Amino acid sequence: MKLLIRIAYLGTAYCGYQVQPNGVSIQQMLNRATEQLFGYPCDIVGCSRTDSGVHANSFCATVAQRGTDALVTEIPVERVPQALSAHLPPDICVYDAQWVPANFHARYDVIEKEYLYRIYNRRVMSPFEVNRAWYLPKELNEADVERMRSAAKQFLGTQDFTSYMAQGSKIVDPVRTVTRSELTKEGDLILYRIAADGFLYHMVRIIVGTLVEVALGRLDPSEIPEITKSRNRERAGLTAPACGLYLNRVFYSSQKINRQSFDKPSIP
């Protein structure tokens, strides 16, 4: 059995999830914490690779002894979250842990992922949202938000998302199925949630950049299908900054994991 852990992190101080030659990564912190807690080096396999400055409310990773498919420990699984968190810096926490079969793969067994993108829309930036949301100072009215909402719907379904993929990406098949693409406004925050079976490189951030073009009146929602069909990155909006992006939920098949325990609320 491997251990599947769910973690939350504020990504501001990190070069991203994955170990990099320059900069401190989330994975590096997990490597150190698991070795300190379990007493031997571990392999950590993450569900995704988040970019520098991107956050996670619910990132999943498996832990096994290095070079094996198993983790041996006398620590009861329900104590693992607090025990591992104690070996992590305050901007990373482990809030759930469960046993999964040795053949479980944290990345390949993902059936759906959901991202949240936060935009702070007010003439001045809130000190509480610095590095946690994209600051959009031009105050949007209800009609602007309604146009964004209408544009967001155009991303639903199975489509070729080449127009919303960072140039130079090596992905062979650019078709993805988006099952949720919803925009809500809560006070000064505009929250965008998108779920899909997978995402191309920078896909969420380019879609958000495109939605903001719509909000600012530079694009009409009706132009989205044409932009998508063009398969031309230059027709979509700019890449929204990393600081507003959160990996929000990760779904695995109920055959491989204990869904009930997995439905524990994420952070926050």
Add this chain to the structure above:
Amino acid sequence: MKLLIRIAYLGTAYCGYQVQPNGVSIQQMLNRATEQLFGYPCDIVGCSRTDSGVHANSFCATVAQRGTDALVTEIPVERVPQALSAHLPPDICVYDAQWVPANFHARYDVIEKEYLYRIYNRRVMSPFEVNRAWYLPKELNEADVERMRSAAKQFLGTQDFTSYMAQGSKIVDPVRTVTRSELTKEGDLILYRIAADGFLYHMVRIIVGTLVEVALGRLDPSEIPEITKSRNRERAGLTAPACGLYLNRVFYSSQKINRQSFDKPSIP
């Protein structure tokens, strides 16, 4: 006419509102920003003195040219928030500004203040709440929260709050009138709001420390009136940490300020 500004800040990096010999204060940042924007040194009078690490969603301060009761500027008042914020670090912002009479006093004319205290109650601390809430790892159940709520009500009304005042304070009259003392639970957060005509030194933090004693079963809500009557600081709970405290709202008489513009929502 003076300028009344409303500011929000994340107090983590500051030694408090007021200028101190050691450490950087919010007031010092405001002194610098106003001098840079208006072109001459200003007197800044704040509504309150917040401690090191305490935050504000809505702190009020007046700005006048040093040694005078007036501010002379050609900058339209509606542009002041963005213009001043541009001269402030990202953890402080000015989000509202209005003209007030020369005899207006930011501290003496306060008729009521409201504080918010945030407690994060989960076995592991959220990376998003570090320095922004008090971490209480023992998970409270509904009955515990109900007892806190019942205890919170005991602080309402006009009472002598000596038991909830930091020892060594120089306040002569320890009687205050509490008009709101409410506790709510939102997900993993316990939010406590208290409004009064004034507060003794550390009063909110000691009341919160006492409410947490009730939550943990070390005190019963029915003991609160006795503790209050004892006028003995040692009978109340510990002083809750500064990081969970927010100055949330400040009320002035409608005769002195333009209430309508003042009712603009605070941050966040």
